[in-house]
Amino acid sequence: MSGANITSGGPLQIYRDFLNFLSARSDIEVVAIVSDISLFESYENVNYIEIRNYKKFIFLKFYYEYFRYFSMSKKYNIDLWVSLNDCTPSVKSKCRAVYCHNATPFYRRRFSDLLRLDRVFLQSLYYPVFYRINIRKNNYVIVQQSWFKKYFVESYKVDAEKVIINPVNVDSFVGFKSEPKNKSSNYCFIYPTKAIRYKNIEIICKAVEMMEIEGLKDFTVIITINGNENKFSSQLKKKYRHLNSISWKGSVTRDELEDLYSNSDCLIFPSELETWGLPISEFKKFGKAMLLARLPYAIETVGFYEKVKFFNVSDANELRKYMQGLLKKEDSFVFDKTEELALASPKIYGWNKLLNLLINQNSKYIF
Numbered sequence: 001m002s003g004a005n006i007t008s009g010g011p012l013q014i015y016r017d018f019l020n021f022l023s024a025r026s027d028i029e030v031v032a033i034v035s036d037i038s039l040f041e042s043y044e045n046v047n048y049i050e051i052r053n054y055k056k057f058i059f060l061k062f063y064y065e066y067f068r069y070f071s072m073s074k075k076y077n078i079d080l081w082v083s084l085n086d087c088t089p090s091v092k093s094k095c096r097a098v099y100c101h102n103a104t105p106f107y108r109r110r111f112s113d114l115l116r117l118d119r120v121f122l123q124s125l126y127y128p129v130f131y132r133i134n135i136r137k138n139n140y141v142i143v144q145q146s147w148f149k150k151y152f153v154e155s156y157k158v159d160a161e162k163v164i165i166n167p168v169n170v171d172s173f174v175g176f177k178s179e180p181k182n183k184s185s186n187y188c189f190i191y192p193t194k195a196i197r198y199k200n201i202e203i204i205c206k207a208v209e210m211m212e213i214e215g216l217k218d219f220t221v222i223i224t225i226n227g228n229e230n231k232f233s234s235q236l237k238k239k240y241r242h243l244n245s246i247s248w249k250g251s252v253t254r255d256e257l258e259d260l261y262s263n264s265d266c267l268i269f270p271s272e273l274e275t276w277g278l279p280i281s282e283f284k285k286f287g288k289a290m291l292l293a294r295l296p297y298a299i300e301t302v303g304f305y306e307k308v309k310f311f312n313v314s315d316a317n318e319l320r321k322y323m324q325g326l327l328k329k330e331d332s333f334v335f336d337k338t339e340e341l342a343l344a345s346p347k348i349y350g351w352n353k354l355l356n357l358l359i360n361q362n363s364k365y366i367f
Helices: 009-022 058-075 119-132 146-156 202-213 231-240 254-263 278-284 296-302 316-328 351-358
Strands: 029-034 046-050 080-083 095-099 140-143 163-165 187-191 219-223 246-248 266-269 289-293 308-311
Touching (some): 009 029, 119 146, 140 351, 146 163, 146 296, 187 254, 187 316, 202 219, 202 231, 202 316, 254 278, 266 316, 278 289, 278 296, 289 296, 289 316, 296 308, 308 316
Parallel strands (some): 080 095, 140 163, 187 219, 187 266, 219 246
């Protein structure tokens, strides 16, 4: 399994979860390519290959994916190669699959991006190329949602039967409790996020600024950045540090996030670019209000839910209106009716069903 590009977030949790499942299988041997062994558990039947310099330069990614991995696949006599890096490497194996989770091809590029040339903007240019190379050589392409499957079928002419929809199974690695601890009397919104521009943090800041100008108090918005992560977060906090209602919490552990979820009244998730949106699934367990981006990933992730309102990711005033409606319990505020999207093919839940589809019981190696 190759995933040297994965170092954090949902993809890392998925990689760990997959390896944890594979470790219980006595009939297979696992070779896992990672960027940092310390991020993973030690298992008897999992052999790690560490490539620390994979993410440094784009030409190194090309080298490993389309040259180095081929010799490695021959060396280990691979039965199945699963790539978690979105790219389809040039390898020799009986079966090949790629797990695609990077949504940058859908990034709405702006004129200002030409001045910054940040990582997401550049990925939006070259990721469609990475996806295209060797894509139809895979036996299977694994995605998390139906709208992403449609992208591969229509854009790259991949056989629809080869594109597997395998939703994130949060029950396998999330064990949040629902009992609040030290709940504040203030209405509390939360946005678990990273200091990345496409996470669209500023729309929340703008909405809060409008609310404070109107004199609204007794509410808090917790954002899990602190302004010290990078230039973007530093500029954002400097611009909105005058807002008393925003708590710049910074990065938190999963236990701390559990407490924050338990003590919050509403999740705000305005991200412009996701293939899943893990906090939506996590927060859904609490049955509390959610204000979500009116985008395909959020609509499909939340599925059937009684306490959700979708907003335009470019309209801070609409978000302000919905936040205010919840805060003031306005009669005019009505939650949206949601319907789970009809999928073109059945979902495959759990690693066991997925693995049984990819390999037979006699496979010697899995990558």
